Amino acid sequence: MAKDAQIDGSDEALLALYADGDAQAARLLAARLVPRILGFATRLLGDRVEAEDIAQEVMLRLWRVAPNWRSDEARVSTWVYRVTSNLCLDRLRSVKRKRAHPLDEVAEPEDGAASALSTMIEADRQAALQMALADLPDRQREAVILRHIEGLANPQIAEVMQIGVEAVESLTARGKRALTAALSGQRRELGYEEV
Amino acid sequence: MDDLDKLLKDAAGITAVPDPLMARILADATREQPRPMRAPAQMPRSSIWSVISDLFGGHGVLAGLASVACAGIYLGAVQPSGVNEMTALMTGVLAVEALDYMPNIDALLAEE
Numbered sequence: 001m002a003k004d005a006q007i008d009g010s011d012e013a014l015l016a017l018y019a020d021g022d023a024q025a026a027r028l029l030a031a032r033l034v035p036r037i038l039g040f041a042t043r044l045l046g047d048r049v050e051a052e053d054i055a056q057e058v059m060l061r062l063w064r065v066a067p068n069w070r071s072d073e074a075r076v077s078t079w080v081y082r083v084t085s086n087l088c089l090d091r092l093r094s095v096k097r098k099r100a101h102p103l104d105e106v107a108e109p110e111d112g113a114a115s116a117l118s119t120m121i122e123a124d125r126q127a128a129l130q131m132a133l134a135d136l137p138d139r140q141r142e143a144v145i146l147r148h149i150e151g152l153a154n155p156q157i158a159e160v161m162q163i164g165v166e167a168v169e170s171l172t173a174r175g176k177r178a179l180t181a182a183l184s185g186q187r188r189e190l191g192y193e194e195v
Numbered sequence: 196m197d198d199l200d201k202l203l204k205d206a207a208g209i210t211a212v213p214d215p216l217m218a219r220i221l222a223d224a225t226r227e228q229p230r231p232m233r234a235p236a237q238m239p240r241s242s243i244w245s246v247i248s249d250l251f252g253g254h255g256v257l258a259g260l261a262s263v264a265c266a267g268i269y270l271g272a273v274q275p276s277g278v279n280e281m282t283a284l285m286t287g288v289l290a291v292e293a294l295d296y297m298p299n300i301d302a303l304l305a306e307e
Contacts, residue, residue, distance in 0.1 A: 018228060019228075021230065039210035056220055059223065060227070066229070129202050148204075
């Protein structure tokens, strides 16, 4: 019973169970974390294939660090976002990103009830957002994604990015201003004028 | 731009994870998972006899020592005449010429 309670519990509890040899804990933890890592990495890199590589690498590092995990040091989610961020920024620094790819690689909306037209409009909007994000400086893009897409609180973003909370607020504010400027010229094309 | 907030919120949908990627990640998890620790085999408790035996080099050596000790006690208690003569000879009390090597041979020869 105690084990069931732990399985329904925190990421840290699941990681401890995994380290104790519980295979089910690994599945539950992966189901929780991988979608977030993949979404975050995809938006940071603008490349789904590379994001999948990053997601696998991040989880591999998590499995390896599990036996030595100290729950009083950091939250698993914070650690995962930080490692994802570092790996993505390393790739961005080593490879000059091509701006043509993101448009093709934005995931299709999953709402089957939406009409074909609204689906296309939504896809266009998300593609435009991805392109505007890609044009932001790396740290601004990371802060905006963590705050407004991943929904992290500023203190947790500060831990992930290893900067102060005020710096996070500054980065997200500048990032949003830049996104607004980038998208404002496309309002008509993205269907906002008709709404 | 309020539309930007909506756009960002819409982008926050759950990302679908391809099955092959999840399979690779779970395979990594299985490969890297620490094996459960087994309780170490309990060491047999060592008795006082095994400690003494080990001290003298094993059961065989200890048995030999016990045999020699018993033989010494027996010889000391019974004091056979042959042993006494041997002791006297070794200490110089008895001359070699006076030693009777076959003390009962005369009686044997007389019967014949």
